[in-house]
Amino acid sequence: MATVPLPANPEADARVRAVFDDIRATRKTDFINNLWRALAFDPPLLERTWADVKALMATPTLLDPLTKEMVYIAVSIANACSYCVHSHTAAARAKGMSDAMHAELLAIVALAARTNHLANGLQVPLDGAFDAAAR
Amino acid sequence: MATVPLPANPEADARVRAVFDDIRATRKTDFINNLWRALAFDPPLLERTWADVKALMATPTLLDPLTKEMVYIAVSIANACSYCVHSHTAAARAKGMSDAMHAELLAIVALAARTNHLANGLQVPLDGAFDAAAR
Amino acid sequence: MATVPLPANPEADARVRAVFDDIRATRKTDFINNLWRALAFDPPLLERTWADVKALMATPTLLDPLTKEMVYIAVSIANACSYCVHSHTAAARAKGMSDAMHAELLAIVALAARTNHLANGLQVPLDGAFDAAAR
Amino acid sequence: MATVPLPANPEADARVRAVFDDIRATRKTDFINNLWRALAFDPPLLERTWADVKALMATPTLLDPLTKEMVYIAVSIANACSYCVHSHTAAARAKGMSDAMHAELLAIVALAARTNHLANGLQVPLDGAFDAAAR
Amino acid sequence: MATVPLPANPEADARVRAVFDDIRATRKTDFINNLWRALAFDPPLLERTWADVKALMATPTLLDPLTKEMVYIAVSIANACSYCVHSHTAAARAKGMSDAMHAELLAIVALAARTNHLANGLQVPLDGAFDAAAR
Amino acid sequence: MATVPLPANPEADARVRAVFDDIRATRKTDFINNLWRALAFDPPLLERTWADVKALMATPTLLDPLTKEMVYIAVSIANACSYCVHSHTAAARAKGMSDAMHAELLAIVALAARTNHLANGLQVPLDGAFDAAAR
Numbered sequence: 001m002a003t004v005p006l007p008a009n010p011e012a013d014a015r016v017r018a019v020f021d022d023i024r025a026t027r028k029t030d031f032i033n034n035l036w037r038a039l040a041f042d043p044p045l046l047e048r049t050w051a052d053v054k055a056l057m058a059t060p061t062l063l064d065p066l067t068k069e070m071v072y073i074a075v076s077i078a079n080a081c082s083y084c085v086h087s088h089t090a091a092a093r094a095k096g097m098s099d100a101m102h103a104e105l106l107a108i109v110a111l112a113a114r115t116n117h118l119a120n121g122l123q124v125p126l127d128g129a130f131d132a133a134a135r
Numbered sequence: 136m137a138t139v140p141l142p143a144n145p146e147a148d149a150r151v152r153a154v155f156d157d158i159r160a161t162r163k164t165d166f167i168n169n170l171w172r173a174l175a176f177d178p179p180l181l182e183r184t185w186a187d188v189k190a191l192m193a194t195p196t197l198l199d200p201l202t203k204e205m206v207y208i209a210v211s212i213a214n215a216c217s218y219c220v221h222s223h224t225a226a227a228r229a230k231g232m233s234d235a236m237h238a239e240l241l242a243i244v245a246l247a248a249r250t251n252h253l254a255n256g257l258q259v260p261l262d263g264a265f266d267a268a269a270r
Numbered sequence: 271m272a273t274v275p276l277p278a279n280p281e282a283d284a285r286v287r288a289v290f291d292d293i294r295a296t297r298k299t300d301f302i303n304n305l306w307r308a309l310a311f312d313p314p315l316l317e318r319t320w321a322d323v324k325a326l327m328a329t330p331t332l333l334d335p336l337t338k339e340m341v342y343i344a345v346s347i348a349n350a351c352s353y354c355v356h357s358h359t360a361a362a363r364a365k366g367m368s369d370a371m372h373a374e375l376l377a378i379v380a381l382a383a384r385t386n387h388l389a390n391g392l393q394v395p396l397d398g399a400f401d402a403a404a405r
Numbered sequence: 406m407a408t409v410p411l412p413a414n415p416e417a418d419a420r421v422r423a424v425f426d427d428i429r430a431t432r433k434t435d436f437i438n439n440l441w442r443a444l445a446f447d448p449p450l451l452e453r454t455w456a457d458v459k460a461l462m463a464t465p466t467l468l469d470p471l472t473k474e475m476v477y478i479a480v481s482i483a484n485a486c487s488y489c490v491h492s493h494t495a496a497a498r499a500k501g502m503s504d505a506m507h508a509e510l511l512a513i514v515a516l517a518a519r520t521n522h523l524a525n526g527l528q529v530p531l532d533g534a535f536d537a538a539a540r
Numbered sequence: 541m542a543t544v545p546l547p548a549n550p551e552a553d554a555r556v557r558a559v560f561d562d563i564r565a566t567r568k569t570d571f572i573n574n575l576w577r578a579l580a581f582d583p584p585l586l587e588r589t590w591a592d593v594k595a596l597m598a599t600p601t602l603l604d605p606l607t608k609e610m611v612y613i614a615v616s617i618a619n620a621c622s623y624c625v626h627s628h629t630a631a632a633r634a635k636g637m638s639d640a641m642h643a644e645l646l647a648i649v650a651l652a653a654r655t656n657h658l659a660n661g662l663q664v665p666l667d668g669a670f671d672a673a674a675r
Numbered sequence: 676m677a678t679v680p681l682p683a684n685p686e687a688d689a690r691v692r693a694v695f696d697d698i699r700a701t702r703k704t705d706f707i708n709n710l711w712r713a714l715a716f717d718p719p720l721l722e723r724t725w726a727d728v729k730a731l732m733a734t735p736t737l738l739d740p741l742t743k744e745m746v747y748i749a750v751s752i753a754n755a756c757s758y759c760v761h762s763h764t765a766a767a768r769a770k771g772m773s774d775a776m777h778a779e780l781l782a783i784v785a786l787a788a789r790t791n792h793l794a795n796g797l798q799v800p801l802d803g804a805f806d807a808a809a810r
Contacts, residue, residue: 515658
C-alpha cells in the first residue's frame with residue numbers, strides 16, 4: 001500500500017494525461033509504472049519529476065544508457081529504495097545488462113559499501129594527492 | 136585524525152610490506168594512499184581488503200575500468216564516505232573521467248537520490264512487470 | 271512478519287496495559303498501532319519509548335503539531351523506514367496535511383536529497399559565513 | 406578540499422555569471438556560498454540546480470519558509486551531509502529559527518531516528534489503518 | 541519478488557552444489573536460506589561471499605559468536621536491510637539471544653541513532669582527547 | 676565549526692552544571708567531551724540526552740560494557756557520524772578493546788555492509804523460517 005491513493009483513472013486530469021502520453025511515446029511502450037501513477041496525485045510534481053528523468057535517462061547524453069542505469073541502481077541500493085532497485089534493474093536488463101554484468105555490478109556495489117564502512121570506521125584522513133586543485 | 140594511529144614505518148611488518156609492494160606493482164606508482172596505511176594496523180584485514188579490491192578494481196573484468204570507478208563513487212556518495220568519494224574521484228580522473236562526465240555522473244546520482252526519496256515517501260508498490268521470474 | 275512475535279494479548283501485562291491506556295487517553299482513540307504492540311515484548315523499552323514520543327509529539331511544544339509530523343516524515347524517508355513513513359504520513363493527514371502540502375513536503379525532501387548527494391559528491395568546503403560563533 | 410577545483414573567477418563564464426546574478430538578486434545579498442562556486446565547473450548542472458532550489462526554497466509556496474528550511478535540515482542530517490546541515494541551519498537562523506526552535510528540531514530528528522531504528526529492528530508490519538486508499 | 545529469478549534447481553551447477561554442501565556441513569542444518577539461493581545466479585559471487593561469511597561468522601574468532609551477530613544486526617538496521625535484520629536476528633536467537641538481550645540491543649542501536657543524528661545536526665567538532673596517536 | 680556556538684562558560688547555567696557534575700562523577704574523570712558542551716545550548720535537551728546515555732551506557736545492564744560500545748560504533752559507522760565513531764572508539768579502547776578486537780569489529784561491520792548491499796540489490800525474499808511467531 002502507498003501513502004497516497006493510486007488514482008483509478010489518473011488520465012482524467014489533462015496534465016497527467018500529457019505526461020503519461022509523453023512517457024509512452026518516449027519509452028515506446030504502453031506500460032506506465034506505479035511511480036508515475038502515484039505521482040499523479042500532484043500534477044506539478046509529476047511534470048517536474050518526469051521532465052528531469054526524461055532529460056537525463058531517456059535522452060542521449062555523454063554516458064551510455066546502460067552505464068547510467070547501473071549508476072542509478074547503485075545509488076538506489078545504497079539508499080535502500082526497494083522500488084527503485086526493482087524498476088532500474090528491469091530497465092538495465094531491457095538495455096542489455098546480462099547476468100554476468102549484473103553480478104559484477106552487485107559485487108562492486110558491495111565492495112564499495114565494505115570499504116566505505118572501513119574508511120568511516122577508521123576515519124582515514126585525506127591524502128594531499130587527491131586535491132583537485134593540484135591536478 | 137584517524138581512530139587508529141597511522142604507523143610511522145608500516146613496512147617494518149613483512150606482511151604489510153608484501154601488500155604495499157603488490158599495490159605499487161599493480162598500480163605502477165609509488166603512492167600508497169592512507170586507507171592502506173591505516174589498515175596496516177591489522178595485516179590480515181589489510182591483506183583481505185587489498186586482495187578483493189585488486190581482484191575487482193585493478194584486474195580486467197567485464198565492465199570497463201571507468202564505469203567501475205563511477206559506480207564506486209556513486210555508492211560512496213550515498214553512503215557519505217568522504218574519504219572514498221575523494222579517492223575514487225581521483226581514480227576516475229586518472230582513468231579519463233572528464234569534467235563533463237563527472238558532472239553527468241553527479242547529476243545522475245542526484246536524480247537517483249531524488250526519486251529514491253520520492254518513492255520511499257510515496258511507498259510505491261512494486262509493478263508485476265518488474266518480476267525477474269517473468270522475464 | 272516481525273522479528274519478535276506480536277503478542278496475542280499484550281495487555282495481560284500490567285505495565286503494557288498502563289502504557290496502552292495512556293496511548294488511548296492521550297490520542298483519544300482505541301487504536302493502538304503495531305509499533306506499540308511489537309514493543310510490548312519488553313515493557314521497559316515500551317515505557318521509555320512511549321514517554322519520549324508522548325513528551326515531544328503528543329504534547330504542545332514550540333513547533334506546531336503538523337510541522338513536527340512533517341519533520342518526522344522527512345527523517346523517516348531518508349532513513350528508509352517504511353513503517354515510520356506510513357505511520358507518520360497517516361498522523362500528518364489526521365492533523366490536516368492536504369494533498370498539496372504532502373506533495374510539497376515530498377518535493378522538498380527530494381530536493382534536499384538531491385543537493386545532499388551533490389554536495390557530498392563535490393565535497394564542498396564549508397563557508398566561513400556559516401560559523402555559528404560569528405553570528 | 407573539493408573533488409573539483411573551485412574556480413578562481415567563475416563569473417568569467419557568462420552562464421555562471423547569470424546564475425550568480427540571479428542568486429544575488431533573489432537572496433538580496435552579495436554572498437555566493439561554495440556549493441554554487443563548486444557547481445560552476447559545469448554551467449548546465451549549476452543552472453538546473455539553482456532553478457529548482459529557487460522555485461522551491463526562494464519563492465513563496467504553500468509551506469512557510471522556516472518550515473521548509475527545517476525539513477531540509479532534517480533530511481540533510483539523516484543523509485549525513487555536513488555542508489548542507491551547515492548551510493541550511495544558517496538559512497533557518499536567518500529566517501528566524503531561535504535556539505529553542507533549533508533544539509526542538511534536533512530533538513524531533515533524533516526521536517525519529519530512534520524510532521526508525523526500532524521499527525526497522527523489529528520489522529513492524531504495517532497496520533491496515535494506514536492505508537491511504539481507505540481514507 | 542527478487543531482481544534475479546530464484547533458480548528452481550540451483551544445485552544442478554556443481555559450483556553451487558559445493559557451496560551449498562559446505563553451508564550445510566558448516567551450519568549443521570539442511571536449511572539453505574534465500575540469500576544463497578539468489579546468489580546462485582552467479583557462482584563466483586556466491587563462492588566469494590560464502591567464503592568471507594564463513595571465515596568471519598561461522599569460524600571461532602576473537603569475538604564471541606553472539607556478539608558478532610549483534611553487531612551484524614546493528615549494521616543491518618542502520619542500513620535498512622530488511623532481509624539481513626530478519627536473518628541475523630534468527631541467527632542471534634539460535635545462538636542464545638534472549639528477549640531481554642534483544643530489547644537491550646535494540647535500545648542501544650536506537651540510542652546510537654539518536655546521538656548520531658544529534659551530533660550530525662550540531663556538527664560537533666572532534667575533541668583532541670580522541671586522537672589515537674596520543675594514546 | 677559547530678552549528679551552535681560552543682559556550683565559553685556553559686556551567687554558569689545551573690542545569691548544565693548539574694549535568695556536567697553528574698558526567699564527571701559517573702565517568703570518574705574531569706573530561707567533558709564536546710557533544711555535551713554543544714548540547715549545553717539547550718539544558719532540557721542536554722538533560723534528557725545524558726539521562727538516557729547514562730542509563731544505558733554508564734550503568735551495568737545485561738550486555739557487557741565493551742559489547743555495548745562495539746554495537747554503538749557499528750551503528751555510528753553505518754550512519755556516517757564521524758564524531759560518534761571517534762568518541763565511541765575512544766570509549767571502547769578505554770574499556771579494553773585491543774587492536775585485534777578493533778580490527779575484527781571493523782571486519783564484521785564491513786562484511787555486514789557488503790551483504791546488506793547484496794541483499795538489497797537482489798531484493799531477496801524473506802524465508803518462512805525466520806518468522807518469530809514460529810519459534
